[in-house]
Amino acid sequence: MTIGPFYPVLRPLDQDGDLTVVNGIATGARGQIVDLAGRVLKPDGTPAAGARVEIWQANAAGRYAHPADMSGVPLDPGFQGFGVQLADAEGRYRFRTVKPGAYRIPDGxxxxxxxxxxxxxxxxxxxxQMFVPGEPLNASDFLLKASEAPDTLIARKLQPPPGTADILALEWDIVLVAA
Ligand SMILES: [Fe+2]
Known part of the structure; x- marks a missing residue:
């Protein structure tokens, strides 16, 4: 897929794997917490150790912290919006974020x-782009529908850890086309 219009112009100083907390901001991000993990693999199925995984997304209300987002939906100062992790020796990455909101693009x-x-x-x-399982709007999303293999773009929902039933635990593996 393409980078799209909302790759950060200015990446935040805080770029860690927890997008729900911004350095210096007392309140955490609004929205449903997502525990997002998976593996980066080479074409032969072995781990792509050290692969760099960047994510960026809209906040829970569907707003990007980007000047091209003219939606008028409020920003969330407690939401980091962007994060980077390096896959470990087994190819694993993990982020803590919030479920992004749906958003309307200028053509409606x-x-x-x-x-x-x-x-x-x-x-x-x-x-x-990674999609959230069970979302009613998945069926009508023009980019998901245009994909050759839409099922591979939808994460798997996992059982959340005990005592954290309100957290959405997602797993999504990525296979590179070369090492
Ligand atoms: Fe987007």
């Missing part, structure tokens, strides 16, 4: 909730 079409990914291995790179 509505984007279903999604998280943008830019994944860089040693010699290859994949830009994609």
């Amino acid at each position: 079409r509505v984007r279903t909730p999604h998280i943008h990914f830019d994944v860089q291995g040693r010699t290859s790179r994949i830009v994609s």
Whole structure:
């Protein structure tokens, strides 16, 4: 998929894997907490250790912290909106974020909730979007429908850890086209 119009112009100083907390802001991000994890793999199924995983997304109300987002929907100062992690020796990455809101693009079409990914291995790179399972708007999202393999873009919902029933636990693996 393409990078799209909302890749950060100015990445935040706080770029860690927890998008629900911004350095220096007392209140956490609004919205449903998402525990998002998965693996980055090479085409042969072995881990892409050290792959760089960037994500960026709209806040829970569907607003990007980007000058091209003219929706008028409020920003959330407690939401980081962008994060970077390096996959570990087993190819694993993990982010804590919030469920992105759906948003309307200028031509009137509505984007279903999604998280943008830019994944860089040693010699290859994949830009994609990850979708949330069970979202009613998935059926009408023009980019998800245009995908050759939409099922591969929808994360798996996992059982949340005990005592955290309000957290949405998602798993999404990424296979690079080369190492
Ligand atoms: Fe988007």
